Amino acid sequence: MTTAGRDPGLQPERTRLAWRRTTLSCTVVALLAVKQALHGGAGPAAIVAVSLSALAWLGFLWVAHLRVLGMGTARPRPLSARGALTAAACTVALAVFAAAMLF
Template identity: 65%
Template structure:
């Protein structure tokens, strides 16, 4: 038939190889980088006697963004352990990218 839809072939069993492990390691490296930014932000406040309110608010925001990123990354790393991990949604990807950008901006604001 010319107008019929092609039949979907059955998918073979997934052989993930080392790809999930590499992805988990990438998530861990990214989480470590974000943790380093949060630690350096806290160190900046501790080293300055009487930091201004802007710096204190920026550090609080860094910690909040870091916790959000840590939670999302942890969920994603756990998802990598399944046989066929779910696709990262556009909403989650946008939120994670926003967390990384916010950490960069807040880290720069604390240093200046």
């Protein structure tokens, strides 16, 4: 027996909110990197780390935006392997660049 349609309930909305919270967290991390670079003196290494952090943040923002838009349908597709890998790589990159700025 098959059902005519899928009732996703509030699951897509919860997923959209989770992506937005995660994007907000990444934004805070990127802004703290800028603050740390300005507070610690903007040397060449700090400028490179902040620039790379900004690129990682933009990459994550792009993936999150596409995912939030994709959750607007009645049957959202699963996150692609490429999107998941990009989001994970951007998250790890932000952590690595943050650690590099501390040392």
